[in-house]
Amino acid sequence: MKTLDWNTLFGKGAGRIQASTIRELLKLTQRPGVISFAGGLPAPELFPKEEAARKAAEILKEKGEVALQYGPTEGYGPLRTWVAEWIGVKPEEVLITTGSQQALDLLGKVFLDEGSPVLLEAPSYMGAIQAFRAYGPRFLTVPAGEEGPDLEALEATLKRERPRFLYLIPSFQNPSGGLMPLRARKRLLEMVMAQGLVVVEDDAYRELYFGESRLPSLFELAREVGYPGVIYLSSFSKILSPGLRVAFAVAHPEAITKLTQAKQGSDLHTPVLNQMLVHELVQEGFPERLSKIRATYRAKAGTMLEALDQEMPKGVRYTRPQGGMFVWMELPQGLSAEALFRQAIAQDVAFVPGGPFFAGGGGENTLRLSYATMGPEGIVEGVRRLAKALKRLLALA
Amino acid sequence: MKTLDWNTLFGKGAGRIQASTIRELLKLTQRPGVISFAGGLPAPELFPKEEAARKAAEILKEKGEVALQYGPTEGYGPLRTWVAEWIGVKPEEVLITTGSQQALDLLGKVFLDEGSPVLLEAPSYMGAIQAFRAYGPRFLTVPAGEEGPDLEALEATLKRERPRFLYLIPSFQNPSGGLMPLRARKRLLEMVMAQGLVVVEDDAYRELYFGESRLPSLFELAREVGYPGVIYLSSFSKILSPGLRVAFAVAHPEAITKLTQAKQGSDLHTPVLNQMLVHELVQEGFPERLSKIRATYRAKAGTMLEALDQEMPKGVRYTRPQGGMFVWMELPQGLSAEALFRQAIAQDVAFVPGGPFFAGGGGENTLRLSYATMGPEGIVEGVRRLAKALKRLLALA
Numbered sequence: 001m002k003t004l005d006w007n008t009l010f011g012k013g014a015g016r017i018q019a020s021t022i023r024e025l026l027k028l029t030q031r032p033g034v035i036s037f038a039g040g041l042p043a044p045e046l047f048p049k050e051e052a053a054r055k056a057a058e059i060l061k062e063k064g065e066v067a068l069q070y071g072p073t074e075g076y077g078p079l080r081t082w083v084a085e086w087i088g089v090k091p092e093e094v095l096i097t098t099g100s101q102q103a104l105d106l107l108g109k110v111f112l113d114e115g116s117p118v119l120l121e122a123p124s125y126m127g128a129i130q131a132f133r134a135y136g137p138r139f140l141t142v143p144a145g146e147e148g149p150d151l152e153a154l155e156a157t158l159k160r161e162r163p164r165f166l167y168l169i170p171s172f173q174n175p176s177g178g179l180m181p182l183r184a185r186k187r188l189l190e191m192v193m194a195q196g197l198v199v200v201e202d203d204a205y206r207e208l209y210f211g212e213s214r215l216p217s218l219f220e221l222a223r224e225v226g227y228p229g230v231i232y233l234s235s236f237s238k239i240l241s242p243g244l245r246v247a248f249a250v251a252h253p254e255a256i257t258k259l260t261q262a263k264q265g266s267d268l269h270t271p272v273l274n275q276m277l278v279h280e281l282v283q284e285g286f287p288e289r290l291s292k293i294r295a296t297y298r299a300k301a302g303t304m305l306e307a308l309d310q311e312m313p314k315g316v317r318y319t320r321p322q323g324g325m326f327v328w329m330e331l332p333q334g335l336s337a338e339a340l341f342r343q344a345i346a347q348d349v350a351f352v353p354g355g356p357f358f359a360g361g362g363g364e365n366t367l368r369l370s371y372a373t374m375g376p377e378g379i380v381e382g383v384r385r386l387a388k389a390l391k392r393l394l395a396l397a
Numbered sequence: 398m399k400t401l402d403w404n405t406l407f408g409k410g411a412g413r414i415q416a417s418t419i420r421e422l423l424k425l426t427q428r429p430g431v432i433s434f435a436g437g438l439p440a441p442e443l444f445p446k447e448e449a450a451r452k453a454a455e456i457l458k459e460k461g462e463v464a465l466q467y468g469p470t471e472g473y474g475p476l477r478t479w480v481a482e483w484i485g486v487k488p489e490e491v492l493i494t495t496g497s498q499q500a501l502d503l504l505g506k507v508f509l510d511e512g513s514p515v516l517l518e519a520p521s522y523m524g525a526i527q528a529f530r531a532y533g534p535r536f537l538t539v540p541a542g543e544e545g546p547d548l549e550a551l552e553a554t555l556k557r558e559r560p561r562f563l564y565l566i567p568s569f570q571n572p573s574g575g576l577m578p579l580r581a582r583k584r585l586l587e588m589v590m591a592q593g594l595v596v597v598e599d600d601a602y603r604e605l606y607f608g609e610s611r612l613p614s615l616f617e618l619a620r621e622v623g624y625p626g627v628i629y630l631s632s633f634s635k636i637l638s639p640g641l642r643v644a645f646a647v648a649h650p651e652a653i654t655k656l657t658q659a660k661q662g663s664d665l666h667t668p669v670l671n672q673m674l675v676h677e678l679v680q681e682g683f684p685e686r687l688s689k690i691r692a693t694y695r696a697k698a699g700t701m702l703e704a705l706d707q708e709m710p711k712g713v714r715y716t717r718p719q720g721g722m723f724v725w726m727e728l729p730q731g732l733s734a735e736a737l738f739r740q741a742i743a744q745d746v747a748f749v750p751g752g753p754f755f756a757g758g759g760g761e762n763t764l765r766l767s768y769a770t771m772g773p774e775g776i777v778e779g780v781r782r783l784a785k786a787l788k789r790l791l792a793l794a
Binding site: 010039048054061066198229241257258261269270272 | 399400401403406407408409410411414415416436438439441444445446447449450451453454455456457458461462463464465466467468495496498499501502506507508509510513524527528530531532561590593595623624625626637638639640641642649651652654655658659661662663664665666667668669670671
């Protein structure tokens, strides 16, 4: 067999696309017996298996010529209309995407050139960093905590820089779990409006609030004051099924048109069957389904926090999430979350070390725990194992 | 409402992404009563509706936790293994993609920089031109006809240029219907091997041959002589369902690894339910299904050719396809296929004008007719209408 040096054949883009070391680490977590707090995998017991089986069969039998044929790039008409009504916009302001990950890629394709500044929270969603990085932008970061991005730091950055867009997750941030208060949302909006900047608001966790209701999104607040610069992303991954890969972007029609043209070249359209299935699944009992999902994650979060309160040694800080799927943890300065990961894997428990969530580096002593996937016994036992791993690490330090 | 000038907010990439004028034209073809030879839409009567309904219900009931959950980027294991066996490679040489369109996008992302030379046939698949164009390459083209690309022209081009890859559709080319003979395949392979070039072989129509068997692919021929530089694309779109968006790329593991990393940022993974459904649908009666598909398209092609032979005025040339979905037509020089399109739409018949299939311009007097979608009466009536439109155009000329 002749050999080719593939690295010399690839373009510059290939150099920017790298295996995340984390995803390599996470392969270790698939070993049987490992309790994983790592992936953001929705609770499988919440999947509408029976209902999806019945609806999928009906769709394929009765409308198979539609479900199995090529479809429009913008999305399956009735789903697009349903999403538009749900979000309170017009159908031409909606694009159905193949998961929110695709929306992030399309935003990179449309907005980012090599060297373009783009502003993210630190930490921010790893998949967004990965999607944008392929287009070679320059990352600007502002620290983010339990109340979202540091607005003083943001203001200072926006005095010096004009990012192509700000990528923010204001509600139940991944990975930090942070929730921007209403006043912070309003202040942020004033800043971006003053400069006519684009905000990409990722609201994947919009329905997973543990309180009485959710805060208005940046998108909603911007619409109230007539500002068209917020591009809103959300998904059916956390409320129906991630495996179906059905999500949506909502934006000004001019932005939707360009994103749609970009999507045409990327995958022609999101699978039609999946869109029809989602459309059927939201027709009946959807509010009840959302209540049940909220109650489930609220209970799981409670279980994890109680176990952490019992088991964690002093000096370890962690958030008390008000929604979403994650607890964010800070080890005492000087301790490495990757070192803890190796101890944890030896104890058959896994999590995601926080470093890769920081586009500008840092965060070596942070980590993300997901309570979404495991049942209560698994959560309690996993936290026990984690505490044991941490004590070993402290003994070594 | 404040306004934003979106065009100043987008990056350079957005300028390269344009609505294809063709797709705009094609919207006209969705009017009721129009007989459309335009889209490459597979025959809906061939869709496995009942079987898919039964299998989808089984999968969701029995393995819903897998079908509805996040899955691996590389693809659903059993499907990847099945494809590997079908094509005669190892599973690590296979990547499942969200339609072949996604594979084209990933190839652009990994191989093409702004200004990179990339070589295509003229004409070539419009979706490939669109996918690659987003990355800003420089298109090199060689004329292609019923026997594939002009190898003299190719040789001359390769003396001057080193394209990042050659994108070729050797069997039943879209749009020309061309079929590269075996000796041409071998000669082409010698040329690319001599320079260590990468070939992307798009074999979407691999099973749609009307003769006794198919020719060996460039990929197979290259493997026989130990050359790893051919990246092979194919799809379940033409043999099961395009709406499911399940396709695959086969290549050297180093290329697959990089494409997989790129896919991670693009959509995380292809929907799991769709991959499981395809895997189930190929388990039983697949060879019989392929025979039936071949027989159906062979008959449809025959019907269209017979009608064209009867109806078309002298001076109009068209191919006699040996497989695939398309007849490629050349009007007498000086006649415009777009002008014919306007006459045709007035007669309630549609096709795709050939111009946009030429990455380097030209082809204004060419057009593509698909016989795949319509039944025999529709084909005959559509050709009659087309002849009427053509006579009107000739009368005007």
